[in-house]
Amino acid sequence: MQYRRFGRTNLQMPVFSCGGMRYQQSWNDIDPKTVEEAGQRNLEATILRALELGINHIETARGYGSSEMQLGYILPRLPRDKMIVQTKVSPFASTREFRETFEQSMRYLKLEHVDLLSLHGINNAELLEWSLRPGGCLDEARQLQRDGRCRFIGFSTHATTDIILKAIESDAFDYVNLHWYFVNDYNWPAVEAATKRDMGVFIISPTDKGGLLQSPPPKLVELCRPLSPIAFNDLYCLARPQVHTLSVGAARPSDFDEHVHALKHYDKAAEVVAPIEVRLRAEIERVHGADWAAAWSAGLPNYVDVPGEVNVQEIVRLWHFAQALDLVEWGRMRYNLMGNAGHWFPGVNAAKFDQAQIFAACGKSPFAERIPAILAEAHTLLHGEQQKRLSQSD
Template sequence: MNVPTRRFGRTEVPMPVLTCGGMRYQQGWEDLDPSKIDPKGQQNLEACIHRALELGINHIETARGYGPSEMQLGMVLPTIDRDRLLVQTKIGVKESAAEFLEVFETSMNNLKLDHVDFLSIHGINLPEHIDTCRKKGGCLDAIRQLQKEGRVRFCGFSTHAGPEVVVPACETGEFDYVNLHWYFIYDQLHWPMVEAAARQDMGVFVISPNDKGGMLYQPPEKLAALCEPLTPMQWNDLWTLARPEAHTLSIGVARPSDWDEHVEAVCNHLGDPVVGEIEQRIRRALENALGAEWMAFWPKGLPHYPKAPGEINVREILRLWTFDQGLGLREFAKMRYNLLGNASHWFPGRQATEVDAQDWSCLSASPFADRIPGILKQAHELFFVEKEAKRLSES
């Protein structure tokens, strides 16, 4: 049983709709000496890769920042026919082409490959990152050199940002594809990013639909019941892939059996009417909990965090509150809320502290201007945890 493929934008590559994401099966988050790799852990990683290939999932995605992931992949990928593989790695924004190329050589030495199919600039999360990458002697000049040498086929970028950054980055025309966050609980805020990529005929790679899509591997009972006969992870996969603009979903497997739930969904239920029926149940549940007007218009007129009082990330906090109140995503909301202000540009803006001391005249374009300060205070009370949160890669 092979998973379906989709044309990955202007690359013309037939891309499997599921990608083997490389940030769950590696051994930790720090670079390691090869002698320190646990043989059983390496055996598990290799079993994940071979199971993926059996299923037609030949896109293997990793990053320089994923600890020993590249190195551990370098122990198995060279043993596989290179023509069977689509390999992607990612390198963070660097100030110069020389610095970028130095890191690229580290990645290639780890992967033990002569080229990668996809190379992403990792973490274009701020407007200034675009300028840094595009300047003369910057990251993009390095990638163009590598493309001429045949060591990189296609150039893309990954991002945790919203439309203010991602839409202009797509519109530069410099990139063949983008790794971004978009799924049901990000639809109202991030769909313009997908549209911008589609206008440029870019491949669209959806990051972490299981975890960042709501920690759906441990869903609340309410959401699980709404998604029957599918699981929440399956429904989220199918809902996302119902839009032809989305091409592949990153599945961070930790063991070979983790593929089963997703593969069953995309091989047997793509286009199934049940996906739309479940969506309507979920939307009704949200409207019953919060009102149809809130669900239609809550994002309207909200300031981007740099222009919000105290740089409070109003959009993100209201998003977390909405899906906690409507679907019971409390643990997810806590996890994401406590990253605010603790993960640099990967999760920017601040928590909703000292709300009463702020001037909220910036909300004048919102139909809920009078309610939002109270909701922000409630969200802080519900979600704040008395310890510093860290991104997974910083844990």
């Protein structure tokens, strides 16, 4: 395994983290007596495989159903000083609720402390305010830190880049969990801002959210050769020293294999991905045209600045990559979450919109005149059965 300094925490972080949102039995809290033996064995085998590979960062959340409880059956039996354990607790209007939720996490994990505590899902201005205001959740987390219950404090986010930048620029956090990978470049300014402040940078779900790369379309497989799409995306991220670790949401021990296999190219990551990136971008240009390929994301408004909160920025991104790289199934999965996943996937899809209002909202885009037609085309291509977040699946 390769390791990177996790910003000012000075933790030596493995470049892959063991994310805890897919190996648990349920997305709800369940009676410990109902935990199935086979499922628990799989979870424990997954953790042991991670540690065997040198992936000693175990990451979970209070919002991941039975994940913490099931981890609590194995973590206390493992060498505590050789693991980096992280959990995440959502911000609340009440710090009492935040504290009680944290205490529930610790009871489940059966640990005296966690190394990393995240404010989970600072996804909009209200949640940021709950976190940063005097006497808010961050102050409560700092008290937990002083009490020895956590070592470092960060935040995770699915927010628009402007909200992420405000959280980073508060200088209140030691690290950030955010989205950034080949098919989502929006948050690079946030990565750079975090680097400037020597914060740890954790990339959320680059395989699943990065294109459903566990089941890629044939076109993408061909364009990424001789690497797999997973390996390309991993190395694309790790070629940037600003990125410290990528989450692997393993559901079984074998889910680490393709990621670890990519590390044979680790020392030449930039060199290895360069020709593949050239091919991918050439194909995007062939499909969409050079002008669009060069500036398609410029000036697209955040959903809060669009009448009806149509998530123009996200819809255009999904359409862009679905059309160019055949990432249609991924696009459908993401598109049909809009309006069904609360602040985790905000805004609405393009089922209904006023063309004149969209045109006006997109005035800073060089393609403002095209955007209404693209939204309509995206809806035709991607609309289907409403999707739910994994945490809503039970």
